[in-house]
Amino acid sequence: MLQHAAVDQPAIPGLALAARSWTEMATLERRVNEAVESLRLSRPKRARSHSFLSHMQAQVDAWLRTDKPEYLDEANLAPERRVAIVQALHLFNKSVFAYRRFYRELKPWLQEIHTTEGRPARVLELASGSGEFSLTLADLAQRDGLAVEVTGSDYFAEHVATCNAKAVERALPVTFIEANAFDLSDIPVGTYDIIFIAQSSHHFSPGQNAVMIAQATKIATLGFISIDGQRSVLLFALPAIDLFIGGRDFTHDSIISLRKFYTHSELELIANIAVPNGIINVRPVNPGYSLLTVFS
Numbered sequence: 001m002l003q004h005a006a007v008d009q010p011a012i013p014g015l016a017l018a019a020r021s022w023t024e025m026a027t028l029e030r031r032v033n034e035a036v037e038s039l040r041l042s043r044p045k046r047a048r049s050h051s052f053l054s055h056m057q058a059q060v061d062a063w064l065r066t067d068k069p070e071y072l073d074e075a076n077l078a079p080e081r082r083v084a085i086v087q088a089l090h091l092f093n094k095s096v097f098a099y100r101r102f103y104r105e106l107k108p109w110l111q112e113i114h115t116t117e118g119r120p121a122r123v124l125e126l127a128s129g130s131g132e133f134s135l136t137l138a139d140l141a142q143r144d145g146l147a148v149e150v151t152g153s154d155y156f157a158e159h160v161a162t163c164n165a166k167a168v169e170r171a172l173p174v175t176f177i178e179a180n181a182f183d184l185s186d187i188p189v190g191t192y193d194i195i196f197i198a199q200s201s202h203h204f205s206p207g208q209n210a211v212m213i214a215q216a217t218k219i220a221t222l223g224f225i226s227i228d229g230q231r232s233v234l235l236f237a238l239p240a241i242d243l244f245i246g247g248r249d250f251t252h253d254s255i256i257s258l259r260k261f262y263t264h265s266e267l268e269l270i271a272n273i274a275v276p277n278g279i280i281n282v283r284p285v286n287p288g289y290s291l292l293t294v295f296s
């Protein structure tokens with residue numbers, strides 16, 4: 001529920017085709033913002049002619065959607081509150097086995113690179129926050145005898161410094177660097193095989209996601225992979241647990257997140273415009289997550 005697949009899918013090819021001719025990142029960002037807005041604005045009309053249930057779902061979706069920022073997105077949020085929210089997210093991630101589940105999704109691609117290239121797969125994680133997924137990825141791969149080179153990154157310097165200290169303390173071969181997910185222009189093409197991001201796409205506008213995907217698929221030899229929360233009414237049961245795990249700030253941000261998650265069709269549209277000839281796949285990772293892969 002809230003995916004609107006039957007209602008939105010017929011509109012995707014036309015919207016993607018109309019927005020595909022871009023050369024500048026600024027044009028890409030604007031076109032994608034317009035395309036996703038158009039998909040959302042025209043949804044109630046398509047839903048009405050589809051079925052009563054689709055119409056009701058589109059109404060509920062439009063009512064839930066918000067542009068409100070999460071506390072984490074506020075530039076002047078006190079650093080200790082920012083760190084506390086990211087730490088609460090880590091506790092939540094652990095409690096739902098998120099890291100192991102994300103690793104399971106990446107593992108076949110890591111193995112493929114290892115087999116075809118005969119060397120460790122090189123992974124860059126964007127917006128790695130607490131850094132715990134990058135650290136777990138290195139740890140689990142080591143246990144599986146799978147050679148990987150993991151780099152975590154975030155635009156918030158304090159996260160990067162803390163994560164590098166964690167890597168040293170745990171003797172894990174992970175390096176963390178400062179990187180803005182929307183400006184990867186300093187990273188030479190071919191530096192990484194996979195550029196990965198978890199639970200962050202909903203923080204970014206459709207256009208910002210497109211810019212990130214376009215740049216990442218140019219740099220990475222294999223492609224870009226994103227896992228984020230799945231847009232579904234079922235997840236609205238989570239804030240009760242969030243309050244218990246992470247307190248008020250984290251619960252506030254969780255509720256905003258649930259209202260902002262992208263549908264599979266929206267992700268497909270964004271990726272289609274960002275990488276017009278890409279191999280794009282969006283699917284659920286149940287329960288709770290959506291996976292987007294974009295290979296060029």
Ligand SMILES: C[S@@+](CC[C@H](N)C(=O)[O-])C[C@H]1O[C@@H](n2cnc3c(N)ncnc32)[C@H](O)[C@@H]1O
Nearest residue numbers: 089127128129154155156179180181198199200
């Ligand atoms: C919801 S947290 C996700 C953290 C981690 N990926 C996880 O799953 O636990 C979002 C992260 O995105 C980072 N972030 C936000 N905007 C960013 C940008 N433009 N470039 C890089 N990181 C960014 C924030 O600092 C924060 O650590």
